Every structure is written in structure tokens, then in C-alpha cells.
Amino acid sequence: MLKVAQLQCPVFPREDPLTARDVPDTTMPIATTSPLARNDQLDLADVRRKVTAIFIGSVGNLVEWYDFYTYAAFALYFASSFFPGNDPVVQQLNAALLFALGFIVRPIGGWLFGHLADHYGRRNALMLSVLVMCFGSLMIAVTPTYGSIGIAAPILLGFARMIQGLSLGGEYGTSATYLTEVADEARRGFYSSFQYVTLIGGQLCAILVLLILQQVFLTPAQLKAWGWRIPFVVGALLALIALVMRRNLHETDDFLAAKKRVMRRESSIKALMKYPREVLLVVGLTMGGTTAFYTYTTYMQKFLKLSVGLNDNQTTLITAGSLIFALCLQPTYGALSDRIGRKALLIWFGVMGTLFTIPLLDALQATKSVLVAFLLIAAAWLIVAGYTSINAVVKAELFPTTVRATGVGLPYAVTVSIFGGTAESIALWFKSIGHERWFYYYLTGLIAISLIIYVTMRDTKRHSAMGKHE
Numbered sequence: 330m331l332k333v334a335q336l337q338c339p340v341f342p343r344e345d346p347l348t349a350r351d352v353p354d355t356t357m358p359i360a361t362t363s364p365l366a367r368n369d370q371l372d373l374a375d376v377r378r379k380v381t382a383i384f385i386g387s388v389g390n391l392v393e394w395y396d397f398y399t400y401a402a403f404a405l406y407f408a409s410s411f412f413p414g415n416d417p418v419v420q421q422l423n424a425a426l427l428f429a430l431g432f433i434v435r436p437i438g439g440w441l442f443g444h445l446a447d448h449y450g451r452r453n454a455l456m457l458s459v460l461v462m463c464f465g466s467l468m469i470a471v472t473p474t475y476g477s478i479g480i481a482a483p484i485l486l487g488f489a490r491m492i493q494g495l496s497l498g499g500e501y502g503t504s505a506t507y508l509t510e511v512a513d514e515a516r517r518g519f520y521s522s523f524q525y526v527t528l529i530g531g532q533l534c535a536i537l538v539l540l541i542l543q544q545v546f547l548t549p550a551q552l553k554a555w556g557w558r559i560p561f562v563v564g565a566l567l568a569l570i571a572l573v574m575r576r577n578l579h580e581t582d583d584f585l586a587a588k589k590r591v592m593r594r595e596s597s598i599k600a601l602m603k604y605p606r607e608v609l610l611v612v613g614l615t616m617g618g619t620t621a622f623y624t625y626t627t628y629m630q631k632f633l634k635l636s637v638g639l640n641d642n643q644t645t646l647i648t649a650g651s652l653i654f655a656l657c658l659q660p661t662y663g664a665l666s667d668r669i670g671r672k673a674l675l676i677w678f679g680v681m682g683t684l685f686t687i688p689l690l691d692a693l694q695a696t697k698s699v700l701v702a703f704l705l706i707a708a709a710w711l712i713v714a715g716y717t718s719i720n721a722v723v724k725a726e727l728f729p730t731t732v733r734a735t736g737v738g739l740p741y742a743v744t745v746s747i748f749g750g751t752a753e754s755i756a757l758w759f760k761s762i763g764h765e766r767w768f769y770y771y772l773t774g775l776i777a778i779s780l781i782i783y784v785t786m787r788d789t790k791r792h793s794a795m796g797k798h799e
Contacts, residue, residue, distance in 0.1 A: 378579065379511050379512065379513070379520075382507075382511045382578055382579060383508060383511055383512070383520055383523060385574050385575060385577065385578055386455065386504055386507050386508055386511070386575075386578065387504075387508070387523045387524070387526065387527040388527070388571060388574060389455060389459050389504070389571040389572075389574065389575050390500060390504045390524060390527040390528065390531070391527035391528075391530045391531045391534065392459065392462070392531065392564070392567045392568050392570075392571040393458065393459060393462050393496065393497060393500045393531065393568070393571075394497070394527065394528045394529075394530070394531025394532060395530075395531035395532070395534045395535050395564055395567065396462050396463075396465070396466040396493060396531075396561075396564035396565075396567075396568060397431070397462070397493050397494075397497050397531070398531055398532040398535045398626075398627065399466070399535045399538070399560045399561060399564055400427075400431075400469070400490065400493075401532075401535075401626075401627040401630070401753075402532070402535040402536055402538075402539050402560070402630065403535075403539060403552075403557045403560060404424040404631075405630070405631075405634070405641070406549075406552045406553045406556070406557040407424075407553070407557040408423065408424040409553065410474040410475060410476070410482075410553070410557075411423075411424070411474060411475050411482050411483045411486055412424065412475065412483060413475055422754065422757045422758065422761060423483075426754055427483070427486060427487050427490050430487050430490050430491060430494070431490040431491060431493050431494030431497070431750070432494055432745060432746040432749065432750025432751070433491070433494065433746055433750070434491045434494040434495045434498065435494045435495070435497060435498030435501075435742040435743075435745060435746050435750070436498060436739060436742040436743045436746055437495060437498060438458075438494065438495040438496060438497065438498025438499040438500075438738075438742065439498040439499060439501070439502050439735070439738035439739040439740075439741065439742035439743070440597060440598065440735065440738070440739050441495070441498075441499060442454045442457070442458055442498070442499020442500070442502065442503050442734070442738065443499065443502050443503065443597055443734040443735030443736075443737070443738040443739055444596075444597040444735060445457065445499075446499075446502070446503045446506060446507075446734035446735075447597060447600075447731060447732060447733065447734045447735055448597075450580050450584060451503055451506060451507040451510070451580065451581055451584055451734065452507075452575065452578045452579070452580050454499060454503045454734070455500070455503055455504065455507065455575050455578065456572060456575045456576065457499075458496045458497075458499045458500045458503065459496070459500070459568050459571045459572050459575060460568070460572055461492060461495060461496040461499075462492075462493060462496040462497070462500070462564075462568050463564075463565050463568030463569055463572070464492060464565075465489050465490070465492035465493035465495075465496060466489075466493065466561045466562075466564040466565040466568065467561070467562070467565040468485070468488075468489040468492065469486065469489045469490075469493075469558075469561045470558045470561035470562045470565065471558075472485045472486055472489065473485075498738065498742045499738065501524075501721075501737070501738055501741060501742065502734050502735065502736075502737040502738015502739065502741065502742070503734050503738065504524055505521065505524055505721035505722075505724060505725055505737050505738075506581075506725055506733045506734040506737055506738075507578075507581060508520060508521045508523060508524055508721070509521045509721065509722050509725035509726070510581035510582070510583040510584070510725075510730075510733075511581055515667060516664070516667055517667065517722055517726075517790075518663040518664065518665075518666035518667040518671065518718075518719055518722055518790070519660055519663045519664040519667055520663075521663065521719070521721050521722035521725070522659045522660045522662065522663025522664075522718045522719065522721075522722075523659070523660065523663075524721045525659045525717045525718060525720075525721065526656055526659045526660060528717075529626070529652055529655050529656045529659065529717075530656055532626055532627075532652060533649060533652040533653060533656060535560060536630075536645060536648050536649045536652060537649060538559075538560045538563065539560070539645055540645045540646070540649060542556055542559065542560075543641065543642060543645060544642070549641070583730045583733075584730060586730070587730040587731050597732065597735040597739075598735075598739075600731065600732045600735070601732055601735050601736055601739065603732075604727075604728060604732065604736060607727040607728055607736060608736065608740045609740075610727060610782065610786055611724050611727065611736070611737070611740040611741055611744070612740050612743070612744045613778070613779060613781075613782035614675065614716075614720065614723065614724075614779055614782050614783060614786070615720065615740075615741055615744040615745065615748075615779075616744055616747075616748045616775050616778060616779055617678075617679065617682065617716075617772075617775040617776035617777070617778060617779030617780070618678065618713070618716030618717065618720055618776075618779060619744060619745045619748055619749035619752075620748045620749055620752045620772055620775045620776075621678075621682060621686070621709075621712075621713045621716070621772060621775075621776060622713060622716070622717055622749065623749045623750070623752040623753060624752050624756070624772055625651070625655075625706060625709050625710065625713060626652070627752075627753050628752055628753040628756050628757075629648060629651075629706065630644055630645075630648050631753070631757065632693075632694075632756070633647060633648070633702065635760070636694050636760065636765060637693065637694060637696065637697070637702060638697065639699065639702070643699050646699070647699060647702050647703050647706065650703050651703060651706040651707055651710060654707050654710055655710040655713075655714065655717075658710060658711070658714040658718065659714060659717065659718045660718075661714075661718075662674060662714045662715060662718035662719065663718045663719060663722075666718070666719045666722075666790065667790070670788040670790045670791065671719050671722065671723050671726075671788055671789050671790050672783065672786065672787075672788040672789075672790075674715040674716075674718065674719055675715060675716060675719070675723070675783040676715075676780070676783045676784060677712070677715040678712055678713060678714075678715030678716040678776075678783075679776060679777070679779055679780030679783045679784070680780060681712040681715075682712050682713070682773070682776035682780075683773055683776050683777045683780055685708075685709075685712065686709075686769060686772050686773045686776060687769045687770065687773055689705055689708060689709050690769045690772075691766075691769070692705055693705045693706070694765075721737070722789075723789050724736070724737040724741060725737050726789035726790070727789060748775060752772075755768060755771065756768040759771075
């Protein structure tokens with residue numbers, strides 16, 4: 330009797346009806362793809378899609394931060410071109426004030442691009458932010474010096490910094506939202522940590538460009554005369570490349586799900602005011618962390634030269650080495666937060682920062698060894714990474730989808746403008762009046778205030794607003 334082939338999954342031995350014994354099944358299986366195999370293929374495709382999105386989003390973020398930090402990295406060379414005088418501390422203070430000016434407009438960028446991201450999509454806001462940054466960098470690259478156009482030179486430089494600050498204010502909240510929404514729940518801390526990987530990476534790239542120009546292509550005199558313009562031209566070109574790459578980004582599932590809901594359009598500020606507790610949490614958990622971050626990044630290069638007394642090459646090498654170390658810490662701490670929660674890492678930063686900021690900076694100021702200086706800054710990064718690695722995901726997990734980009738970007742930008750953007754200026758001012766050590770106490774006090782927030786807030790990994798589309 331002719332048997333009919335049957336699809337069996339899994340294939341078990343069949344029983345002979347006459348002998349009641351198990352005999353091998355000689356049925357030829359039909360070639361087909363099992364549901365399990367199809368699921369594996371779908372999972373793999375989804376992983377590739379997420380990794381690609383995170384990579385493109387991160388590359389654009391890196392370019393934005395490179396453009397922004399190039400100003401700080403090369404300020405030692407172009408400050409005299411825009412600010413006349415013979416006192417290098419005063420010139421650096423003037424340059425630092427314009428650096429802070431870029432932070433003043435960041436809240437406007439956080440609101441504007443947050444509104445665009447929450448109403449018209451994360452992808453569109455990310456594309457616009459990198460385009461605006463391209464314009465700001467190109468403007469700095471072609472601005473004439475004080476000797477050529479007088480007072481108009483620092484005014485144009487300040488306007489270009491405002492354009493860059495507007496872009497960066499929108500980039501932070503939008504990219505933090507995008508990376509967090511793209512990531513899967515189990516690895517959200519790890520994936521979102523790449524925002525600070527690229528943030529630090531942008532500054533590292535600026536330092537590496539400076540190092541290459543210093544060591545290979547240009548003399549110090551050439552760098553001061555015209556070589557400082559090169560990295561801004563490079564930044565503008567990289568921003569255009571990032572813009573092209575971001576055109577291929579897909580929109581996040583959370584935004585598409587929220588868009589399907591029938592909801593009344595309202596202003597971003599009005600919508601954000603429905604979450605006053607979350608807004609205050611963003612301010613509180615940011616103030617100490619952002620001041621520490623800018624102390625060990627933008628200000629540290631000046632500190633090593635003006636306070637420690639190292640030369641330009643030593644300063645650049647130590648800064649670059651410490652940034653590489655800090656970059657490696659971010660995904661490590663981010664992955665750790667996926668296991669133990671976000672709150673534990675924030676408390677680590679708060680406690681250790683409160684106890685050891687003053688001793689670390691005292692020891693750093695006293696040393697004359699390049700190796701010791703690097704190790705002290707690396708020790709500081711072991712502390713600060715408890716904040717930097719997860720602060721983006723913590724903020725994103727506080728807000729529902731419809732207001733997430735604004736909720737992450739606007740209060741963060743306001744706080745960074747007040748505390749992070751002014752850290753370098755305040756430190757240099759204390760130094761100029763002969764009380765540099767007062768800044769150490771200022772930084773410690775801000776970290777201690779944030780520690781109170783870390784201790785009293787809920788762990789956002791376990792109490793997350795992700796997936797809520799109200």
C-alpha cells in the first residue's frame with residue numbers, strides 16, 4: 330500500500346499495528362522551514378536592523394560632538410587670534426566664555442528639536458541637527474581674525490558657537506531618545522551607553538586631530554596662524570557625510586506606535602509640564618554629573634597646562650589617553666546597569682565623587698609626572714563613568730513616548746547650560762583671582778546634591794516609562 334508523505338516535527342518512531350513494536354519511520358520528510366528557524370531568521374534580521382540604526386545614530390552623534398569640542402581642543406591656539414592681550418589666562422577665559430555661550434542656547438535647541446522629534450519623528454530631527462552643526466563649524470573655519478576685522482571677529486565667533494549650541498542642544502535629547510527606543514529592553518543600558526561613547530569619541534577625535542597636526546604636519550606657529558582652521562573644515566565635511574547616513578535611519582517603533590494613537594496636538598512645553606517630578610529629577614541627577622564631566626574633559630586640557638605645568642605635547646597625550654580609557658568604560662558600565670540596575674551606579678558616582686574629588690584634584694595639581702597625571706585622571710573616570718554611561722537611558726526611561734525627546738533634551742540642556750557649560754569659566758576665574766582650589770569644593774558640593782537625588786529616586790530600570798504612549 331502506497332504511503333503518503335507527512336510533515337512531522339519532531340519525528341518520533343512509529344508503532345507497527347501488527348507487532349506493536351517500534352520500527353523506524355521511512356517516510357521522506359517534505360523540505361520546509363520550521364517556525365523556529367523562521368523566528369531565528371527574524372531575530373537575526375531585527376538585531377542587524379538595531380545594530381545598524383545604533384551605529385548610524387552614534388556616528389552622527391560623534392560628528393556633532395567632534396565639531397563642538399574642536400573649539401575647546403584648539404582654543405589654546407586660536408584664542409590670541411580673536412582676543413587681543415598678553416595674558417594667556419585672560420585669553421583662555423575669554424575663549425571659555427564663548428564656549429559657555431554655546432551652552433546658553435542649548436535649551437532652545439533642546440526645546441526646538443525635542444518638539445520636532447516628538448511630533449514629526451526622531452529621524453527628521455536627527456538629520457536637521459547635524460545639518461545645522463555643519464553650518465556652524467564651517468562658519469568658524471572661515472571667520473577672519475581680530476587683526477583683520479576687529480571686534481566683529483569675536484562677535485562672529487560667538488554667533489557660530491550659538492549655532493553649534495543650538496544643534497547640540499537638540500542632538501542630545503533626540504539621540505538619547507532614539508538609541509534608547511531602538512535598543513531591546515534587556516540591553517538598553519549597554520546600547521544607550523554608546524551615546525557617551527560617541528560623545529567622548531567626538532572629543533577624542535578632536536584631540537587626535539590636534540595631536541596629528543602638532544606632531545606631523547604643522548609647527549606651533551603655523552597652528553596659531555592658520556592651522557587651527559583645518560579641524561573645523563574637517564568637521565563640516567564629516568557633518569555632511571553624517572547627514573547622508575542618517576537619511577537611511579528607520580523610525581523607532583515607539584514613535585510609530587504613538588503616532589497611530591488619536592491624540593490632540595499640544596505644545597511640547599505644555600505637555601512636559603504634566604511631568605514636573607520627572608523634570609526635576611533630570612535637573613537634580615544631571616547637575617553634579619555634567620560639572621564633573623566637563624571638568625575632566627574640556628577644562629582638564631587647560632588645567633594640565635596652566636596649573637600642572639605640562640607642555641602642549643604632554644597635555645595632548647594625557648588628555649587623549651584618558652579619553653580612550655573613559656570611552657572603554659562606558660559600555661562596560663552600561664552593561665553592568667542592565668544587570669544590577671541604574672541606581673547603584675549613580676550612587677557609586679555620587680558617593681565616590683563626594684569623597685575623592687578634592688584629593689584627586691589636589692594630587693593632580695601637585696604632580697609633575699605624566700604617568701601619575703594620567704593615572705589620577707583615569708581614577709577620576711572610574712568614578713564619573715557611573716554617571717556618564719547611563720544618564721541618557723535613565724532620563725529616557727522617565728518619560729512616555731509622546732514627550733520623551735523634549736523631556737530628555739530640554740531640562741538636561743538647561744542644567745548643562747547652568748553647570749556644565751560654566752565649569753571651565755568658573756574654574757579659570759577662581760584661578761585668575763588666586764583661589765583655584767575653591768573650584769574643587771564647588772564641584773564636590775554639586776556632586777553631593779546630586780547624590781541626594783540618586784538615593785531617593787526610583788530605579789528606572791525597574792520603573793520605566795518605556796512603552797507608554799500617553
